[in-house]
Amino acid sequence: MNVKIVENEQELQEAYQVRKEVFVEEQKVPLEEEIDQFEDEATHFVLYKDNEPSGAGRFRIVDGYGKVERICVKENARKTGAGKEIMHAIESFAIEKGVPALKLHAQTHAIPFYERIGYEVISEEFLDAGIPHRTMKKQI
Template identity: 70%
Template sequence: MEVKVVSNDKELNDAFWVRKEVFVKEQNVPEEEEIDQYEDSASHFVLYSNGEPAGAGRFRIVDGLGKVERICVLDSQRGTGAGKAIMEKIEQHAQTQGVSALKLNAQTHAIPFYSRLGYEVISEEFLDAGIPHKTMKKEIKGL
Protein backbone atom coordinates (compact mmCIF):
# COMPACT_ATOMS: atom_id res chain seq x y z
CA MET A 1 0.00 0.00 0.00
CA GLU A 2 1.40 3.37 -1.03
CA VAL A 3 -0.08 6.87 -0.82
CA LYS A 4 1.22 9.42 -3.31
CA VAL A 5 0.82 13.16 -3.54
CA VAL A 6 -0.56 13.46 -7.06
CA SER A 7 2.12 14.77 -9.41
CA ASN A 8 0.85 13.87 -12.90
CA ASP A 9 -2.34 13.43 -14.93
CA LYS A 10 -2.43 9.63 -14.53
CA GLU A 11 -2.36 9.88 -10.72
CA LEU A 12 -5.01 12.61 -10.77
CA ASN A 13 -7.23 10.52 -13.05
CA ASP A 14 -6.72 7.54 -10.70
CA ALA A 15 -7.81 9.68 -7.73
CA PHE A 16 -10.88 10.92 -9.63
CA TRP A 17 -11.72 7.34 -10.64
CA VAL A 18 -11.75 6.18 -7.00
CA ARG A 19 -13.82 9.20 -5.95
CA LYS A 20 -16.38 8.48 -8.67
CA GLU A 21 -16.54 4.79 -7.71
CA VAL A 22 -17.18 5.60 -4.04
CA PHE A 23 -19.12 8.85 -4.03
CA VAL A 24 -20.97 8.81 -7.37
CA LYS A 25 -21.63 5.10 -7.95
CA GLU A 26 -21.81 3.79 -4.37
CA GLN A 27 -23.26 6.80 -2.51
CA ASN A 28 -25.23 8.37 -5.38
CA VAL A 29 -23.62 11.81 -5.10
CA PRO A 30 -24.25 13.72 -8.35
CA GLU A 31 -21.00 13.86 -10.35
CA GLU A 32 -21.34 17.63 -10.79
CA GLU A 33 -21.21 17.98 -6.97
CA GLU A 34 -18.33 15.53 -6.54
CA ILE A 35 -15.96 17.14 -9.04
CA ASP A 36 -16.05 20.84 -8.18
CA GLN A 37 -14.43 24.24 -8.71
CA TYR A 38 -11.69 23.54 -6.14
CA GLU A 39 -9.98 20.67 -7.99
CA ASP A 40 -7.34 22.89 -9.61
CA SER A 41 -6.35 24.62 -6.36
CA ALA A 42 -6.26 21.49 -4.16
CA SER A 43 -3.48 19.01 -3.44
CA HIS A 44 -4.66 15.52 -4.36
CA PHE A 45 -3.67 12.14 -2.92
CA VAL A 46 -4.09 8.64 -4.32
CA LEU A 47 -3.56 5.33 -2.56
CA TYR A 48 -2.36 2.35 -4.57
CA SER A 49 -2.77 -1.25 -3.47
CA ASN A 50 -0.86 -3.77 -5.57
CA GLY A 51 -0.33 -1.05 -8.15
CA GLU A 52 -4.05 -0.31 -8.54
CA PRO A 53 -5.84 2.85 -7.34
CA ALA A 54 -7.79 2.05 -4.18
CA GLY A 55 -8.20 5.29 -2.23
CA ALA A 56 -8.08 9.06 -2.59
CA GLY A 57 -8.24 12.35 -0.76
CA ARG A 58 -7.86 16.08 -1.24
CA PHE A 59 -6.35 18.93 0.80
CA ARG A 60 -6.81 22.69 0.64
CA ILE A 61 -6.02 25.64 2.88
CA VAL A 62 -9.20 27.52 3.76
CA ASP A 63 -9.17 30.51 6.14
CA GLY A 64 -5.75 29.47 7.49
CA LEU A 65 -6.83 25.93 8.32
CA GLY A 66 -6.03 22.74 6.47
CA LYS A 67 -9.23 21.34 4.98
CA VAL A 68 -9.26 17.58 4.42
CA GLU A 69 -11.77 16.58 1.77
CA ARG A 70 -12.98 13.72 -0.40
CA ILE A 71 -11.44 10.92 1.67
CA CYS A 72 -12.56 7.62 0.16
CA VAL A 73 -11.48 4.00 -0.08
CA LEU A 74 -12.87 1.33 -2.40
CA ASP A 75 -15.17 -1.09 -0.61
CA SER A 76 -12.75 -3.98 -1.21
CA GLN A 77 -9.96 -2.11 0.65
CA ARG A 78 -11.88 -0.91 3.71
CA GLY A 79 -10.61 -2.20 7.02
CA THR A 80 -7.06 -2.63 5.68
CA GLY A 81 -5.59 0.60 7.08
CA ALA A 82 -5.99 2.36 3.72
CA GLY A 83 -8.00 5.28 5.12
CA LYS A 84 -5.52 5.80 7.96
CA ALA A 85 -2.62 5.76 5.46
CA ILE A 86 -4.31 8.46 3.36
CA MET A 87 -4.98 10.62 6.42
CA GLU A 88 -1.40 10.26 7.67
CA LYS A 89 -0.02 11.35 4.29
CA ILE A 90 -2.36 14.35 4.19
CA GLU A 91 -1.38 15.34 7.74
CA GLN A 92 2.32 15.12 6.83
CA HIS A 93 1.65 17.30 3.78
CA ALA A 94 -0.34 19.79 5.89
CA GLN A 95 2.62 20.26 8.23
CA THR A 96 4.76 21.36 5.27
CA GLN A 97 2.10 23.99 4.47
CA GLY A 98 2.39 25.71 7.86
CA VAL A 99 -1.12 25.06 9.14
CA SER A 100 -1.66 24.35 12.84
CA ALA A 101 -5.06 22.67 12.59
CA LEU A 102 -7.07 20.54 10.20
CA LYS A 103 -10.80 20.34 9.73
CA LEU A 104 -13.04 18.06 7.73
CA ASN A 105 -16.69 17.37 7.16
CA ALA A 106 -17.19 13.73 8.11
CA GLN A 107 -20.08 11.58 7.04
CA THR A 108 -21.66 10.66 10.37
CA HIS A 109 -20.95 6.94 9.95
CA ALA A 110 -17.22 7.79 9.61
CA ILE A 111 -16.98 9.86 12.82
CA PRO A 112 -15.57 6.94 14.88
CA PHE A 113 -12.79 6.49 12.27
CA TYR A 114 -11.76 10.15 12.42
CA SER A 115 -12.11 10.21 16.22
CA ARG A 116 -9.53 7.42 16.46
CA LEU A 117 -7.18 9.68 14.49
CA GLY A 118 -7.61 12.53 16.98
CA TYR A 119 -10.37 14.58 15.36
CA GLU A 120 -13.14 16.09 17.50
CA VAL A 121 -16.69 16.99 16.44
CA ILE A 122 -17.20 20.77 16.43
CA SER A 123 -20.59 21.17 14.72
CA GLU A 124 -24.15 20.04 14.68
CA GLU A 125 -25.23 17.57 12.01
CA PHE A 126 -25.88 18.96 8.51
CA LEU A 127 -26.60 17.53 5.08
CA ASP A 128 -24.09 17.60 2.23
CA ALA A 129 -25.18 15.97 -1.04
CA GLY A 130 -28.09 14.55 0.97
CA ILE A 131 -25.72 12.72 3.37
CA PRO A 132 -25.54 13.56 7.12
CA HIS A 133 -22.19 15.11 8.14
CA LYS A 134 -20.53 16.82 11.11
CA THR A 135 -17.48 19.09 11.02
CA MET A 136 -14.44 17.77 12.90
CA LYS A 137 -11.13 19.44 13.81
CA LYS A 138 -7.65 18.37 14.91
CA GLU A 139 -4.76 20.49 16.16
CA ILE A 140 -1.50 19.39 14.53
CA LYS A 141 1.02 21.56 16.35
CA GLY A 142 3.92 19.49 17.58
CA LEU A 143 3.28 16.49 15.35
Protein backbone atom coordinates in the same frame (compact mmCIF):
# COMPACT_ATOMS: atom_id res chain seq x y z
CA MET B 1 0.06 0.20 0.21
CA ASN B 2 1.46 3.59 -0.59
CA VAL B 3 0.00 7.08 -0.85
CA LYS B 4 1.25 9.52 -3.46
CA ILE B 5 0.73 13.21 -3.94
CA VAL B 6 -0.69 13.47 -7.44
CA GLU B 7 1.99 14.73 -9.83
CA ASN B 8 0.53 14.15 -13.29
CA GLU B 9 -2.70 13.80 -15.25
CA GLN B 10 -2.78 9.98 -15.04
CA GLU B 11 -2.56 10.02 -11.24
CA LEU B 12 -5.23 12.74 -11.08
CA GLN B 13 -7.54 10.65 -13.24
CA GLU B 14 -6.90 7.64 -10.99
CA ALA B 15 -7.87 9.71 -7.93
CA TYR B 16 -11.03 10.87 -9.73
CA GLN B 17 -11.83 7.27 -10.72
CA VAL B 18 -11.73 6.15 -7.07
CA ARG B 19 -13.86 9.12 -6.00
CA LYS B 20 -16.41 8.46 -8.74
CA GLU B 21 -16.67 4.78 -7.77
CA VAL B 22 -17.16 5.53 -4.06
CA PHE B 23 -19.13 8.76 -4.06
CA VAL B 24 -21.00 8.78 -7.38
CA GLU B 25 -21.67 5.07 -7.96
CA GLU B 26 -21.93 3.78 -4.36
CA GLN B 27 -23.31 6.81 -2.53
CA LYS B 28 -25.25 8.36 -5.45
CA VAL B 29 -23.63 11.82 -5.14
CA PRO B 30 -24.24 13.72 -8.40
CA LEU B 31 -21.05 13.91 -10.49
CA GLU B 32 -21.34 17.69 -10.78
CA GLU B 33 -21.23 17.95 -6.97
CA GLU B 34 -18.37 15.48 -6.58
CA ILE B 35 -16.02 17.07 -9.11
CA ASP B 36 -16.21 20.75 -8.20
CA GLN B 37 -14.69 24.19 -8.72
CA PHE B 38 -11.95 23.54 -6.14
CA GLU B 39 -10.18 20.69 -7.96
CA ASP B 40 -7.52 22.93 -9.52
CA GLU B 41 -6.54 24.60 -6.24
CA ALA B 42 -6.43 21.35 -4.22
CA THR B 43 -3.49 19.03 -3.63
CA HIS B 44 -4.70 15.53 -4.51
CA PHE B 45 -3.62 12.23 -2.99
CA VAL B 46 -4.08 8.70 -4.32
CA LEU B 47 -3.53 5.44 -2.44
CA TYR B 48 -2.29 2.41 -4.33
CA LYS B 49 -2.90 -1.09 -3.01
CA ASP B 50 -1.29 -3.87 -5.05
CA ASN B 51 -0.46 -1.18 -7.64
CA GLU B 52 -4.17 -0.38 -8.12
CA PRO B 53 -5.67 3.01 -7.25
CA SER B 54 -7.76 2.16 -4.20
CA GLY B 55 -8.16 5.35 -2.19
CA ALA B 56 -8.09 9.10 -2.61
CA GLY B 57 -8.39 12.45 -0.89
CA ARG B 58 -7.61 16.09 -1.36
CA PHE B 59 -6.31 19.00 0.71
CA ARG B 60 -6.79 22.75 0.54
CA ILE B 61 -5.89 25.66 2.79
CA VAL B 62 -9.07 27.57 3.64
CA ASP B 63 -9.21 30.48 6.13
CA GLY B 64 -5.90 29.44 7.72
CA TYR B 65 -6.95 25.82 8.27
CA GLY B 66 -6.07 22.72 6.35
CA LYS B 67 -9.30 21.39 4.86
CA VAL B 68 -9.30 17.63 4.32
CA GLU B 69 -11.77 16.61 1.65
CA ARG B 70 -13.03 13.72 -0.46
CA ILE B 71 -11.46 10.96 1.63
CA CYS B 72 -12.57 7.64 0.17
CA VAL B 73 -11.47 4.02 -0.07
CA LYS B 74 -12.77 1.48 -2.56
CA GLU B 75 -14.74 -1.37 -1.04
CA ASN B 76 -12.03 -4.01 -1.62
CA ALA B 77 -9.48 -1.93 0.34
CA ARG B 78 -11.63 -1.03 3.34
CA LYS B 79 -10.70 -2.31 6.82
CA THR B 80 -7.04 -2.58 5.72
CA GLY B 81 -5.73 0.66 7.20
CA ALA B 82 -6.00 2.44 3.84
CA GLY B 83 -8.01 5.34 5.26
CA LYS B 84 -5.45 5.86 8.01
CA GLU B 85 -2.65 5.84 5.41
CA ILE B 86 -4.37 8.56 3.35
CA MET B 87 -5.01 10.69 6.43
CA HIS B 88 -1.43 10.28 7.64
CA ALA B 89 -0.09 11.43 4.25
CA ILE B 90 -2.38 14.47 4.22
CA GLU B 91 -1.54 15.37 7.82
CA SER B 92 2.20 15.10 7.08
CA PHE B 93 1.75 17.36 4.06
CA ALA B 94 -0.19 19.88 6.17
CA ILE B 95 2.56 19.92 8.81
CA GLU B 96 5.13 20.64 6.06
CA LYS B 97 2.95 23.57 4.95
CA GLY B 98 2.87 24.95 8.50
CA VAL B 99 -0.87 24.51 8.96
CA PRO B 100 -1.82 24.59 12.69
CA ALA B 101 -5.09 22.65 12.48
CA LEU B 102 -7.20 20.58 10.13
CA LYS B 103 -10.94 20.55 9.54
CA LEU B 104 -13.10 18.13 7.63
CA HIS B 105 -16.75 17.37 7.00
CA ALA B 106 -17.25 13.76 8.06
CA GLN B 107 -20.15 11.61 6.99
CA THR B 108 -21.76 10.70 10.29
CA HIS B 109 -21.04 6.97 9.88
CA ALA B 110 -17.31 7.83 9.57
CA ILE B 111 -17.09 9.92 12.76
CA PRO B 112 -15.71 7.01 14.87
CA PHE B 113 -12.89 6.52 12.35
CA TYR B 114 -11.88 10.18 12.54
CA GLU B 115 -12.21 10.23 16.35
CA ARG B 116 -9.77 7.29 16.57
CA ILE B 117 -7.15 9.38 14.75
CA GLY B 118 -7.61 12.47 16.91
CA TYR B 119 -10.42 14.53 15.39
CA GLU B 120 -13.25 16.00 17.45
CA VAL B 121 -16.75 16.97 16.39
CA ILE B 122 -17.29 20.75 16.41
CA SER B 123 -20.68 21.18 14.68
CA GLU B 124 -24.23 20.04 14.62
CA GLU B 125 -25.31 17.64 11.90
CA PHE B 126 -25.90 19.05 8.39
CA LEU B 127 -26.61 17.63 4.95
CA ASP B 128 -24.07 17.69 2.13
CA ALA B 129 -25.13 16.05 -1.13
CA GLY B 130 -28.08 14.66 0.83
CA ILE B 131 -25.77 12.81 3.25
CA PRO B 132 -25.58 13.67 7.00
CA HIS B 133 -22.24 15.19 8.02
CA ARG B 134 -20.60 16.94 10.98
CA THR B 135 -17.56 19.20 10.97
CA MET B 136 -14.51 17.84 12.80
CA LYS B 137 -11.21 19.46 13.77
CA LYS B 138 -7.71 18.37 14.82
CA GLN B 139 -4.76 20.43 16.06
CA ILE B 140 -1.53 19.22 14.45
